[in-house]
Structure formats: C-alpha cells, structure tokens
Amino acid sequence: MEPPNLYPVKLYVYDLSKGLARRLSPIMLGKQLEGIWHTSIVVHKDEFYFGSGGISSCPPGGTLLGPPDSVVDVGSTEVTEELFQEYLSSLGESLFRREAYNIFENNCNTFTNEVAQFLTGRKIPSYITDLPSEILSTPFGQALRPFLDPIQIQPHGGSPIGRPNGQS
C-alpha cells in the first residue's frame, strides 16, 4: 500500500485591532493583551474560517484582512480534501451554523481549534483560545459583556462553503 499523502496544516493568525490592543489594553482592561485574535485554518491551499456568515473559505490571505500577522504550523494531516469538505459541511450544520456564532463562546477561534484537532490532533495555541476568558475576567469585560455579546464578526472576501438548496 502506498503511503498516504500528508498535507500541511497552518494556522493564520490575524490581529483585528492591528496593534491597538497591545497599546491600549493595559489602560482599558488593566491587563496586557497582545491582540484581538482572529484565526483561520489553511489546508489544501484554501483558507477556512468561521464568522457570522457561517463557515467560509477563500484563497489563503484572501480576506480583506490581508496577509496574516503570524502563521503557526499546526502539523500535517492525511485527511483528503474531499473528506475535509464533508467534515466541514457536517460541522456547518451542527456546531458551526451561521446563527450559532457568538463572539465569546463559539467564535472563529473555537472553530479553528476544532478543525485543528480534527486534522492533526493538536490544539491551537492557548493564548488565542484564552482570549475571551481573559477579557471577561476583567471588570471592564464583565461590564461590557451584554454589549459585546451581540457583535458579529465576518471577514469579507471569502464565500460560504456549499450549502444545500433552499436553506440559508
């Protein structure tokens, strides 16, 4: 049996605040945040991310956020593109439907973490997944929570992965 193909899996990390968080977080939150992280998974030469529009894909670095601020190597996977698409469709109907987006509980980084574990068994760096709890553990974050909660983030430039006919 021939050895299966290994596909590299990368994590693209974007700072949504473009450096402002690092400067202003000590003043506003009382603790140092290095950034407001948005992440996406790049595999099979495509970038996949989750936003308020559901799971979307685009060419790597193809959202209006531009090139990522950093790239983390997650590992390699044997999962083929086809299998991955099936998996994503399945996810897009269950845990990561577009209406399931929540900026604290079920956001782009939750999705990326899930997918990274599926593809390679490894999680994404904890400084990214810890961000919501970091913010919410400050009085500022707690006070703002009701107002931040409804925020929906959707980077433009991608398109939703295939959906069944007739469903939004």
Add this chain to the structure above:
Amino acid sequence: MARAREEARDSQLVSGREPTSRIIRVSVKTPQDCQEFMLAENSSVHHFKKQISKRLHYDTDRLVLIFTGKILRDQDILSQRGIFDGTTVNLVVRTRLKGTLPGPGTLPGPTDHCTHHSEPSTSESAGMLARLGRLAQSSPELTDFLGQLAQLLTAAPESVVQFLENPVIQGLVNEKPAKARQAPESSRQNPQKPEPTLKALETLQNPARQQELLQANKQDLEALTAVPGGDNAMRPVCSDIQQFMLFTLAPLVASKGQNPASELCKEEANAHSNTDTTITIPTASAPARPLTQKVRAGQATQARSVASNQTHSGCGLRMPDINSGHNLLSQESQQPIGKATLTSQLRPSPSALCKALHVLQQNPALLHQLASGSPLQHHLPLLPILTNPRALQALIQIEKGLQILSKEVPGLGRCLWDPGRETREPSETRDGGQGQRAGSVQPTWAVLQLLYALAKACSQSTQSSLSSFSLPEGCFQQELEHLKAMGFANHDANLQTLMAAGGDIQVAIEKLLGLPEAQVPPTDAYSVPPHGEGGKGRERGRGGEGK
C-alpha cells in the same frame, strides 16, 4: 486478527479473568456529538467500525476514523496507532459509498449517442458529459440521477443536445466542487435515492421549475467565488449591485482618496449581495432605547475602537444598534455605507498610529473620555481623525481658528466652551445643541454623522487640550496677570486653578494657597517650570499672536 477479536470478546464476556488485552474507553467524536465505546485495546479498526456501525446505524463502508490527523485503516490495531484509554477519535460519515458507483457504466452510453446524433456540438457535449461523469463519481445521488437521465435521453437523442445546452445544466456542470458539497447535504436529507432523482428529472423537464433551480443554483454560484475562475461567474450576478454601491459610496470614498477604500466598497457590495443577514440586531435593544443607546454605545466604543476602528476593514463589525433604530431596510443600506465611510478612513500606517497614540497620551482627558463613555455616534470617527496626519493637521487648524474666534468673541467662547466646567458636561450641552443638527435623517445619515462627529471631536480635543493650549489663557489673561503679580508664578497651576474655579480669581487664590507645593518666590516670577516648557513657550507665542 480473528484470534485477537475472539480474545477481546472473551475478555469482555468473562469478568474476573485477567484479560489478555485491556478494555479501553475510546471516545468517538462526530461533528454532531461524541460517544464512548468500550473495546479491547488490541482490537482492529475494522472491529471498532463494526461497533460504531451497530450503534450509530451507519454502514461501515461509510465510516472514516481519523486520529491525530491520520486516517485509520481497517487492518490497523488500535494500540499500534496510539489509541489508548481515554483518547478521542474523530469520525466522519461519508455520504458516498465507496465502490458502489453505477454512474461510469451508464454514462458512456449517451456519449456515444451524442457523437452519432449531434455533429456540431459533439466535442462540447462529450466534454460536458465527461464532466458530468466526474460529477457523478463524486456523489451517489447524482450518479443515479444521471444514470436515469442517460437512459431517458438515449430514447430522445436530440433532447440530449438541448439538455446539455441548457444554461442550468451548464451551471450545474460548472459547479463541480460546489455540487460535490451540496450533494452530500441533500442526500443526507433524502436517504432514499429514487425519489430525489425522479424529482430532479421532473424538475429539469419542467421549464417552470428550471427557474427555481436557477435560483437555487445562485447560491452555488456564490460558492464559485472560492473556486479559481469562479469570480467570472459571479460578476454578472453581483455587478449591478456593486455598481449601485459604488455610485452611492463614490462621493464619500473619493474624499478619502484611498484605493483600498474602493476595494472595500466593492467587497462590501459583494458581501452585501452574498451574505443574507447583514444586520444583527438583538431584540433586547428595543426597550429604553435612548438611554441604553447612549450608555451602550459609549461603553462599546472601547471594544469597537480596540477591535474594529483600526481594523483593516476586512472585518465587518455589526453593532447591534448602530443606527438610531429605523427600519431594517434603511439600516441595511446605511450600514454598509456607514461602515464604508468609517473603515475607508481606517488605513493607518504604523507611524500614523504612533502619532495617534502620542496625541492620546498627551491628552489624557481625551483618552479618558474615549474610555469612559460618550455616545457612540459622536465617537465614531475620532480615532481615524487621530491616525490620519492630514486630518490631524486640519483638526489643529480648526482648533486654532476656534481659539481665535473665541478670543474675538468672548461671549461665544464662553457659550461654547465653558472652560471652568468638567470635560464631560460641555460635551453634553454640546450634544443638545448639535443634536438638532444631526437629527435622525436616514439617507444622508452617514455624512451627517461624520460632520457631527468631527465637530464633536474638535470640541473634545479643544476641551482636552485646554490644559495645553492657550484658549483659556486668552480668557483669563487678566486673572493670570493678577495671580502672577501676587506671586503665583506657576503658570500651569494658575491656569488650571482658574479653570477649576470658573474664572473666579478669589476662589482660585484660595485654591492656590491651599496647594501643598511651595510657591515660587516673586524673584523667580518669570522662571518657567521645567515640565511642559516647550509647549508653554509655544502657547505663549500663540497667545501673543491671537491677541
């Protein structure tokens, strides 16, 4: 292998006997849920799949188990692949059945017929059929459907050509990747295949339904943008919407003169046409609208400023109540416009950012106000103004002009910028005054908001820069002279005290006398205190010019 399985089974049945292989607990995680399975650690993956199949009712052929990124083969042993007690394995249930593809067998039929009966479009249709064939291989439902279609069409060869030339079908054929994704969903919903295939056949034959199909395909067309070259297919669908957006946005964008902004507008238009819900307005925002709006907006400013104001404009942040609560439609059209306006200003270079932060550092009152709550609408473009060096220049010029104005017309100055009061109060009075100006107009809301915010930012900066600029100095010239003559040489302290005292020199003197720091003796009346002298020197110069 069989022996191992037997052993595993034995060890499961007989408790108390020392098992030759341990029973381990393995979690199987699907996108939908997670289930636990108990089985021997040296059982095969095939055995594992059988257990899963029994519990979840999927055919073992359709199960794909993945562990740490590796696809588990049937003949692997769990422990050899590193699966131990407590590990989690991922499961994907394939919608296509491996090895059961009737498609390729029947499809060559129509191809032959094609070549016989339709000379001109032979190669075209053959190519299309080849593509259809590839499509079929990727989904069983489509396979069956196409098989039946092929049988049907062999009876009526001319219709084959017609059929293939139908733009709907062409669209279908072109959407290979989208279709491949789409088919799993639809087939998942219709486990029985004959029904949907017949339905699909009917659909295609009925021209009325073709329109519907076209509509449905539109969504798939949108997925085309992910496919190289798919953009071309998207253009006709989105171009008119784009043009509309661009026309409305062009005047706003032109003033910013930045290319990325127009890109953004196009993307905004694209996104606008692509995504269904551009508004996310929680129902909770309805009650107590004005007050909560003000508070929420102010508090959310920080989150917004941190997370979005300097965003590369790639992220469309949807604030729940960003507009003053009018109908959905107007909001929908406004929000892209408003956002485009906002984000078109936000392309700061690192140096501009540094400058902006510098300004913020110099004006802690401004930062404080930023941080502690003013209505969102007024705050909106403040940061972009700060980061844009030209805007900053313009702002400073405006401030200077306002200073001169206030000096010339002291009454006006007092009215608009009462120096003695807290920074927040004047802003509120100004809100009241300028609120009438902004009003609640829908179509040009974005532009008005900008002007309004600009005016507000000016007044804010002026307010906050009271300590650094000589505006109150001009007002308090007399009082300051008095204080100096009396021996209070700390100009800064004098100024601030006068401001705090509302211009009342008596109160100011008392305050000054109450200051812990020693006053400089009269002989050093004109020595400038070390801190802030650069600015002070400048200000005095300006104060002199103003007069």
